[in-house]
Amino acid sequence: MDNEKLAIRYWLWILSVMVLIVGFFWSATVNAEPKALIMKPFKQLSEQSKECAACHKKNNPSIYAQWGRSKHYGANVGCYECHKADPGDKDAIKHEGHHIAVIVSPKDCGQCHNQEVDEFAKSHHAKAGQIIGSLDNFLAEVVEGALTLNGESPAAVNGCWQCHGSEVKVMENGDLDPTTWPNTGIGRINPDGSVGACSACHQRHEFDMVQARRPEACGKCHLGPDHPQKEIYEESKHGINFYAHVDRMNMDSAKWIVGEDYDAAPTCATCHMSATRELPVTHDVGDRISWTLRPAISEKIDAKDIAMGKKTKSWQDRRKDMRNVCQACHTKSMIDSFYIQFDSLVELYNDKFARPGKALMTTLSKEGMITETGFDEEIEWTWFYLWHHEGRRARHGAAMQAPDYVQWHGMYEVAERFYIEMVPQYLELVEKAEHKGNKEGAERARKVLQEILDRPEHAWFTGKEPESVKEARKKAQAEFKARYLSESKE
Incomplete structure (x- = not known):
């Protein structure tokens, strides 16, 4: 009897262990990240796509040729497989006997x-179309523009929306509203409720991975005075090496792993999206970014989510992944030192100019010294240039190792904008308010500025530097001048 009881207990124990093991693996499967579908080519091109191809070959030969060079063509994925629609879809149209949608x-x-x-x-790209209410959109719709195109501003339609994305609308007759289409903005809001436009990076109808991996793909939007990543990349050693050795980049490699398939230089895709020996490809372009360099005051990339109580990948883990990309070409000590330099520039900009500038603008608003209307006073333009243009250029230059953008296109212009424009404009508004009777507000506003300028980093401007510092600078300047003059005489 005892042996029977022991046997029963033994088998019950075995059964319990098996249940736990099965439960563990079932739970892991349910909670796992979604895996990519295993794609196999269709056996043949569908009859619907054959009809499409025959017509487009005649009427739109370039579209047909592009598709013919694509991997879609090789997999028998044709026009209909991508453009087919249900009759009830908001943007469905009847075309040559088939229900299709223009937008994929x-x-x-x-x-x-x-x-x-x-x-x-x-990704942040998916939210790019949510720009209503932003300062940029206010400029394009109101300050620069007028609501003359079906109730929208042509400046926004042809400018901001083409990168950020429009909310594509369908007119009563079923056509797409030309105010909102054509558009390949990265955060486009589509009639089917989805957000984004894959064709922002993967241009139709070839969807060539070489084209998407090149820096020019990102440069459609990431360039210009307010976010010149393309120009910064071209100045950097990474960009110089890429263009010098593009023939060694193996751009059409299926796996395209840095350090294995290529070693000449990284592109935007390398750092922000593409695979390393340890990391997979990602289409979340912020997954390896530790700072956000977009706002007036930079903060760590996870700060906003943490403040809102959202679970998010920490900035430390994101930086760890970016370092993983760097180490394909650089040593640990070099990567460590780069981040020390980069962080120090962001913190310098934040502490010396951004936080003080924000404090001054907040004070003017709080004391009623500027109106609620944006950009109707000179100081609002000054502040916008300081952080939105020059401040971003300096920060992005440091992030991507472009010294001229850090210095002459960046911090030099930030400093000039702050000391020579913003401070005098601030004092002028304070004095104007005082003359109108707001003496207490003027006193508080002057105190805010004085507390800022009393900090050591502004001592040169207020004339409060220690004499030893002044003398050391004079000596260095004299030595430089003497050396320069002696060299010019040789």
């Missing part, structure tokens, strides 16, 4: 490329 949205692409779409949906 991430929802459509996700039928095959599900993992890429899921990753993109978590």
Whole structure:
């Protein structure tokens, strides 16, 4: 009897262990990150796509030729597989006997490329179309523009929206509203409710990975006075090496792993998206970024989510992944030192100019010394240039190792804007308010500025530097001048 009881207990124990093991693996499977679908080519091109191809070959030969060079063509993925629509879809139209949609949205692409779409949906790119209410959009719609195109500003339609994305609207007759289409903005809001435009980076109808991996793909939007990443990249050693040795970049490699398939230089895709020996490809372009360099005052990339109580990948983990990219070409000590330099520049900008500038603007608003209308006073333009243009250029220059953008296009212009424009304009507004009777507000406003200028980093401007510092600078200047003059005589 005792042996029977022992046997029963033994088998019950075995059964319990098996249940726990099965439960563990079932739970892991349920909670796992979504995996990419295993894609296999169709056996043949569908009859619908054959009809499309025959017509487009005649009427739109370039579209047909581009598709013919694509991987879609090789997999028998034709026009209909991407453009097919249900009759009830908001943007569905009847075309040559078939229901189709002009727009191919991430929802459509996700039928095959599900993992890429899921990753993109978590990215800042996916939110790019949510610009209503931003200062940039106010400029384009109101200050620069007028609501003359179906109730919208042509400046916004042709400018901001083409990068950020429009909210594509369908007119009563079923046509796409020309105010909102054509548009390949990265954060486009589509009629099917999805957000994004895969064609922002993967241009139709070839969807060539070489084109998407090149820096010019990102340069459509990431360039210009307020976010010149393309120009900064071209100045950097990374950019110089890329263009000098593009023939060694192996751009058409299927896996394209830095350090294995290429070693000449990274592109934007290398650092922000592409695979390393340890990291997979990601379509969340912020997944390896530790600072946000966009706002007036930079903060760590996870700060906003943490403040809102959201669970998010920490900036430390993001930086760890970016360092993983760097180490394919650089030693640990070099990477460590780079981040020390980069962080110090961001903190210098934040502490010396951005936080003080923000404090001055907040004070003017609080004391009623500027109106609620944006950009109707000179100091608002000054402040906007300081952080939105020059401050960003300095920070991005440091992030991507472009010294001229840090110095002459960046911190030099930030300093001039702050000391020579913003401070005098601030004092003028304070004095104006005082003359109108707001003496207490003027006193408080002057105190805010004085507390800022009393800090050591502004001592040169107020004439309060220690004499030893002044003398050391004079000596260095004299030595430089003597050396320069002696060299010019040789």
